[in-house]
Amino acid sequence: MTLVIDAISKRFGDIQALDGISLQVEPGQVFGLLGANGAGKTTAMRIVLDILRPDSGRVTWQGRPNTQVSRRTWGYLPEERGLYARMRVEEQLVFFAALQGVPPRIARREVGEWLERFRIPEYAGRKAEELSKGNQQKIQFIAAILHDPDVLLMDEPFSGLDPVNVALLKEAFLEIQRRGKTLIFSTHQMETVEELCESIAILDHGRVVVGGPVREVRAASGRRMVRLAVEGDPELDWLDTLEGVRVIRHGQDYTEAQVGRERDPESVLRAALSRGARVTHFEIADPSLEQVFIEHVGAIDTSERTLAAPRAAEVTA
Secondary structure, eight states: OOEEEEEEEEEETTEEEEEEEEEEEOTTOEEEEEEOTTSSHHHHHHHHTTSSOOSEEEEEETTEEGGGSOGGGEEEEOSSOOOOTTSBHHHHHHHHHHHTTOOHHHHHHHHHHHHHHTTOGGGTTSBGGGSOHHHHHHHHHHHHHTTOOSEEEEESTTTTOOHHHHHHHHHHHHHHHHTTOEEEEEOSOHHHHHHHOSEEEEEETTEEEEEEEHHHHHHTTOOEEEEEEETTOSSOGGGGGSTTEEEEEEOSSOEEEEEOTTSOTHHHHHHHHHTTOOEEEEEEEOOOHHHHHHHHTOEEETTTTEEEOOOOOOOOO
């Protein structure tokens, strides 16, 4: 039941949206598709769904071209909302399910269960325009899964959600995965990707610059991080004076520094002990996914949760 994206390219006029990307998503995986705005994530999803056709390359599901696969195979949560503003929530969810062949009786039961799970059962009779952006997002998510698709593709599913609703949606992701379904989503929230995803692909200017299991992607950078806390010295200003060591963040719990390839990370601990420091925390770790992203693509603008991406060198995934 593997989903294979094989060397697909797509151009819109002078813009090369996708430039020969290849991905493989295993059945039952939660897969993260990452990249700056305009990197090609949405275009790739729409080609998988056969909303768009590639200029070259192909997409297969279970070995069959996606153009020959039943549309019930796919569930899609677009970034742009597609609800009928003046239509009542339960009514339009039942309507969307009917378009996928789900009988109204079954759809109403499923709608009721999902509204309860998302803590909004009282919204069944409300019009979509009366709901907050976050609650409209949850309704759109329900619409994408009522027909029990094998593959669920979601474009920025956490956009506009507060922490409580993010947690509810994460729980829903994991429940759907336990049913053996495949989930693919894009997001700018790297911590969520690390929490949920087994594998990822990072796109930049329509190319895959790095991809694979999250642990392998982090380890493959060749860089190591050390996290150090010393009693009575929260700033650890001397760390930056060590050759091959660059402080990334100062925190109340520990200071995190990047150690160059030429330096043994344990030498940082020895340097602290040689100063007579009482070390209360020391840890060696791979870079975070956010740090890997910045290395390959560019900086994350946390104020707007968007990505600023200078062109990166192409890397084979």
